[in-house]
Amino acid sequence: MSVVINTNYAATIASNNLSASNTNLQRSLNRLSSGSKIVNPSDDAGGLAVSMKLGAAARRAAAANTNIANTVSFLQTQDGVLKVTAKILDRMSELATLYKDPTKSATDKSNYGAEFTALMTEIDQLADETFNGITLTGAITVATTEAGGGLITTSAVTMPTSLNIASLDGITSAIENLATARANNGAKQSVLGFASEVLVTNKANLEAANSRIVDVDVAAESTQLARWNVLVQAGTAMLAQANQSAQSALRLIQ
Numbered sequence: 001m002s003v004v005i006n007t008n009y010a011a012t013i014a015s016n017n018l019s020a021s022n023t024n025l026q027r028s029l030n031r032l033s034s035g036s037k038i039v040n041p042s043d044d045a046g047g048l049a050v051s052m053k054l055g056a057a058a059r060r061a062a063a064a065n066t067n068i069a070n071t072v073s074f075l076q077t078q079d080g081v082l083k084v085t086a087k088i089l090d091r092m093s094e095l096a097t098l099y100k101d102p103t104k105s106a107t108d109k110s111n112y113g114a115e116f117t118a119l120m121t122e123i124d125q126l127a128d129e130t131f132n133g134i135t136l137t138g139a140i141t142v143a144t145t146e147a148g149g150g151l152i153t154t155s156a157v158t159m160p161t162s163l164n165i166a167s168l169d170g171i172t173s174a175i176e177n178l179a180t181a182r183a184n185n186g187a188k189q190s191v192l193g194f195a196s197e198v199l200v201t202n203k204a205n206l207e208a209a210n211s212r213i214v215d216v217d218v219a220a221e222s223t224q225l226a227r228w229n230v231l232v233q234a235g236t237a238m239l240a241q242a243n244q245s246a247q248s249a250l251r252l253i254q
Contacts, residue, residue, distance in 0.1 A: 011242035018235030025228035031216045032225060038214050051213045058206035060146035065199040068192050071142040075154060075192075078136045079185045081126050082178060085159065088119050089175045095119075096168045116165040127159035144195035146202065152191060155184040 030039040038044050038051065098104070099112045129136045137157040144150035158181075160174035 011239060014235060014239040014242045018232065018239050021228055021231035021235050025225070025232050028221055028225040028228055031221050032218065035216055035218075036214050037216045044213075047213045051210050054206050054210040054213070057146055058203050058210065061199050061203040061206060064143055064146050064148075065196055065203070067142050068144060068196045068199070071140065071152075071154070072189055072192050072196075074131045074134065074136070074140060075185050075189050077129075077131045078154075078157065079182060079189075081129050081136055082157065082182050082185065085123055085126055086175070086178050086182070088123055089160065089171060089178060092116055092119050092163065092165070093168065093171045093175065096165050096171055099165050100168075113165055116163075120163055123160060127161075142192070144192070144199070146199065150195065152188065152195065154188050155181065157181045157185075 027039070027043075031037055038048050041048050095112045095116045099109055099116075101108075104112075127137055134140065137159055139154050139156040141151050141153040144152055158177065160171075160178070163170055163174060
């Protein structure tokens with residue numbers, strides 16, 4: 001092998017190896033410090049694209065689940081109004097029965113009628129109740145999938161109006177309609193509960209899939225870090241050794 005001064009091939013190779021080892025060492029440090037395998041898009045361009053889609057889908061699933069939870073809260077508030085209305089109707093049916101008592105005087109019946117009218121006014125006020133500005137007696141529709149599908153529409157509620165103390169049949173019919181409304185309310189809450197469970201599961205699976213793409217395996221990466229750290233130290237030592245080889249050429253010309 002020729003002894004030359006202008007070109008130090010061994011030092012060039014050692015320098016290139018040291019540079020590559022140092023790049024990999026920095027990559028391992030970045031991955032471990034960030035907890036992500038994809039620090040730069042160039043680390044895994046395809047994986048980054050898939051990760052972005054999976055992450056967005058997981059966030060949509062969480063948002064859809066929030067919408068379902070708010071719809072359940074709407075239904076629970078609605079049922080609270082229906083429950084109170086049912087109690088009022090029970091009292092009104094009792095008053096209607098007492099009103100028919102043949103032993104009651106006209107004054108007694110007038111008193112029953114006054115309470116009945118007051119209770120009817122309260123039902124009218126309950127019919128105007130809202131949830132975040134949305135009327136409780138109306139129907140609302142919510143999506144049960146992160147893609148916006150699986151629409152579920154709640155049932156509209158018809159509150160009793162213009163009941164007459166002299167018409168027990170009308171009051172009884174109103175009670176039956178209210179019972180049906182509460183049953184429909186409960187059924188929708190049940191369905192939405194199952195839909196929420198599916199979204200929670202889907203979100204967890206999407207996050208797990210995304211994790212396999214972007215999250216760093218600390219144990220494996222720590223092993224790589226130790227490897228590159230050793231190679232950087234060895235490369236530094238060998239580069240210094242290669243640079244010293246040019247000294248032999250100087251000794252020949254002294």
